[in-house]
Amino acid sequence: MITNVERDLAIQIEAQEDLYFFSRYMFKERRKYKWRDNWHHRVVCDALMKVYRGETKRLIINIPPRYSKTELAVINFMAWCFGKTPDSEFIHVSYSAKLAANNAFQTRNLVQEESYKKVFPELQLRDDSKAKDDWRTADGGVCYSQGTGGTITGYGAGKLRSEFGGAIIIDDPHKASEARSDTIRKGVIEWFQDTLESRTNSPDTPIIVIMQRLHEEDLAGWLLDGGNGEAWEHLCLSAIQPDGSALWEAKHSIEELNRMELAAPYVFSGQYRQMPSPPAGGFFKPDNIEIVDALPVDIVREVRAWDLAASENEGDYTAAPRMVKSSDDTIYVVDMVRGQWAPGGVERTIKQTAEMDGRKVAIKLPQDPGQAGKSQAKSFIRMLSGFNVSADVVSGDKITRAQPFAAQVNVGNVKMLRGDWNKAFIEEMRNFPNGKHDDQIDGASDGYNYLLGARKRAKPSASGSRTFDD
Secondary structure (H helix, E strand, C coil), X not given: XXXXXXXHHHHHHHHHHCHHHHHHHHHHHXXXXXXXXXXXXXXXXXXXHHHHCCXXXXXXXXXXXXXXXXXXHXXXXXXXXXXXXXXXXXXXXECCHHHHHHHHHHHHHHHCCHHHHHHCCCCCECCCCCCCCEEEECCCCEEEEEECCCCCCCCCECCCCCCCCCCEEEECCCCHHHCCCHHHHHHHHHHHHHHHHHHECCCCCCEEEEECXXXXXXXXXXXXXXXXXXXXXXXXXXXXXXXXXXXXCCCCCHHHHHHHHHHCHHHHHHHCCCCCCCCCCCCCCHHHCEEECCCCCCEEEEEEECECCCCCCCXXXXXXXXXXXXXXXXXXXXXXXXXXXXXXXXXXXHHHHHHHHCCCCEEEEEECCCHHHHHHHHHHHHHCCCCEEEEEECCCCHHHHHHHHHHHHHCCCEEEECCCCHHHHHHHHHHCCCCCCCHHHHHHHXXXXXXXXXXXXXXXXXXXXXXXXX
C-alpha cells in the first residue's frame, strides 16, 4: 500500500519533470476539480518543454482564443521554470499592460501556493516583491510584464549561458479590434524589432509568441514570412482539424464551430482556423463565380475602373478591371490590368489601356479629396480627351464600398472571362479584408457601382462627383 509520503514524492518527481502533469496537478489543487484537459494541451506543453531544454529557441504557437494558451504558456510555464531554475529572467508581453501584469500576478500567486511548494520547495520570493508587473525571486530571478509599445529599459530576459535562464513570452501582441489597422499592426511589429528583440541577454534566450491569428500580416505572419530573418518552430492548432473533427470537443463541438464559421467566416478563419484568409471565401465567396470562355452578345454597358497607386516595384498596386453588364444584369469581369508603376508609368498605362479598350468603354477614376485630388483628376481628363471619363471622390471604408459587389459575387451573379489573371483576383477575394492587397477589389467594387448606376447617369452628378464627357 502506497503511503501519503510516497504518493507526494511521486507527484513531486512527475510534476518537476513534466509541465503537462504539473499543470493538471496545480489546476486540481487550486480549483478543487479536474481540468477538462485535451490532447492539444499535451502538445503545447511538449513544445514548451523543448524550449526549456534548449531544443527550440524561437517558437510560435497559433491557437484559438480560450483554449488554455495563457494558463499553459505563460502562467504555468513561467511558474514551472522558476521552480526548476529559480534565477530565470522573464519578460512577458501582451497587447495590454494591464493584462500582462495580471498574468505576472497570477504566476506570483501560483508559486506561493502550498501545493506548488510541495513540488518546488526551494523557490522563495524576495521580501520586496509586491508589484504585480515586476517581482523577483530570492535567487535573482525576474518576472517583468509590459504591454506592446511600452518601455522595457533596464530589463533583460535570459542568462548569458547555454542552459535555460528565462525567456521572452509574447501572448496576444495584437488587440483583435485593432488588428485591421495597418498603422497599429505595423507599430507592434516595429516595437518588436526596435525594442523587444534587443532585450535578450544571450543569443540562446528563447522567444515564444503565442497568439490567435488576426491578420495575414500580424506579428506571427510577419515572423513566419522571414520578417526578422530567423527560423521559427511553428505549432499551429486549428479549431477544426484536417479530418473535419473539433480540436477540443468539450469546448466547442463541430456543430458549434460550423455555426460560428457561418456567422463570421473571415473572423473565424483567423482566430479559430489560424488562417486569416478564409479557405472558402468569407466576405467574398469566389467559388460562386463561373469562369466562362466567351462573353454574351447582349452587353449593355462597359467600364474600366481604376484603383491608383504610385509606387514602382513595391507597395500597393495600380489595378483596373474591365467589367460589362448584360441585358439580364449579369456582371462579367473581362480582364485585369495590374502593376506597380511610378506616377509617369500609371499615366502611360491608363492612356494605352483606354486606346486599346476603345471609346465604347467608360473609364472610372477615383478622386482623392482636396485640391491635389481635383488637379490630378483634371489632368487625367485632359489626357483622355474624347473618352467617356468620370472621376468620383472616394468615400466610405473599403468594406462598405465592396459590399454591393460582394453580394453579387456571393449569389452567383458575377462571371469571369478565363485568363491568367483569374487566380490572383480570386485569391485577393478570399483574403479580403485581411489580405495584403485589395486594389483589384477596389477597382471591381467601383466598376460594379458604376454599372449599377448606369441608368441614373443622365441625372446631375451627386455631390462630390465630377463627370466629364469630351
